[in-house]
Amino acid sequence: IYGDYIAYGNGQGTETKIFLVNIAAKTTKQISPTGGDYARPSIYGENVVFFKRGQGAGTEKERRLYVYNILKATLEAVHGVNGTGQPVIYEDRIVWLDEAAGKLMEYRLTTKNIRPVTPNFSKIAGFDLHGKRLVWAGNRNGQWGLYAILFDDLAPDLTVTEPADNLRTYNSLMAVAGFTEPGSTVKINGTTAATDTAGNFNQVVELSTGANVITISSADKAGNTAGVNRTVYYYDDKVYDLEISPDPVILGSGAYIQYTLARKGSVTVKVFDARGNLVRTVSNSLGQNAGAAGVSWDGKNDSGSLVPDGKYKFVVETRDEAGKLIGRVEKEHLAARYPRITDVTDTPDPFNPAGGPVTIKYTVSSDSLVTMNIMNSSGPVRTIMYNEPKSAGNHSVQWDGRDAQGNAVGDGPYAYQIEAVSSTVYD
DSSP, X not given: OBTTEXXXXXXXXXXXXXXEEETTTTEEEEOSOSSSBEEEEEEETTXXXXXXXXOSSGGGGSOEEEEEETTTTEEEEEOSOOOOSOOEEETTEEEEEETTTTEEEEEEXXXXXXXXXSOOOSEEXXXXXXXXXXXEEEEETTEEEEEEEEOOOSOOOEEEEESOTTEEESOSEEEEEEEESTTOEEEETTEEEXXXXXXXXXXXXXXXXXXXXXXXXXXXXXXXXXXXXXXXXXXXXXXXXXXXXXXXXXXXXXXXXXXXXXXXXXXXEEEEETTSXXXXXXXXXXXXXXXXXXXXXXXXXXXXXXXXXXXEEEEEEEEOTTOXXXXXXXXXXXXXXXXXXXXXXXXXXXXXXXXXXXXEEEEESSSEEEEEEEEETTEEEEEEEEEEEEOSEEEEEEEOSBOTTSOBOOSSOOEEEEEEEEGGGGO
């Protein structure tokens, strides 16, 4: 009995069934499968456990442990169980006697693991389970005694000292080291690693190109587990982390091409246009040591002229002392000029909206997206245009003296602001 529930067996011969009584609801229902000999129910919380006693031949001879969940109304069969004593359940732990082996066995509802929890006894006369403590009377070497064990439900300590998470390396072999609870089994990417008596481990794993997730797990003798993941980035090329700034490249102001060398090498940096034509060799066979490095590009081609707006591919290659190519990395980037706004005029000034709008004229140096705002001392009054495409050349726009709601504005000074952004950036 537990709470409002009673579990009991009823039947005769080889046809014994397990029933569950709900005292509050005054209901009774069968929870064992139809047919077979079921016995020795035990109940705790929302679970009822009982045995199927082996009869006949084949699968009918196999003893099984059954777990019935009252709340979910589900029945789970645990195979490979040789149970002779009544199973005892407390929380998610079930213990029973395997008389043939002379051991008490354990099954965990959470981990689904079956294991012996006592050494061999010539006879076990009785046992009970409460909380994390199991007690039993057993005979070993002709002597009876009362025994007890305390279950360990705590995950083992696991500390990984190397590698650091998100480490970047050009070495394809990586040492994985750390320490855990002594006596625990450590696995690295599923392979058991050697540990010493203090729980220290150190194993080398082979990396593949790119991101590698290394999984380290530890399982103590009680079956508790702990896990740690480390991500390591391996670069088989000897140059990586190519970055170009600013983004986009502003032609006329220059750009910085930054990269990282895994080892000393001779570096060549080239710029190609969208069609694959070589535009500029920024550096050629420049000797550099391992680590972060970079070169500047002034936005010009090999003839000294500023390149047109567009997409460009930046390629960095490194070679060893013998001239052998050992690394190559590339990246596409936009490059565009700063658009310039010149020749700005407004007429008439001052103007009276009753006599017509004011005309604002301006010139942009390159194809641009143009925005114009009207403002007064209190802030924005009206946006005349927003990101309108304008080709290089002369343009004009008019303002009729009304705000964003269409109302005539009051007398006073007003300012206008013109912004131009290179349209290439938005291609």
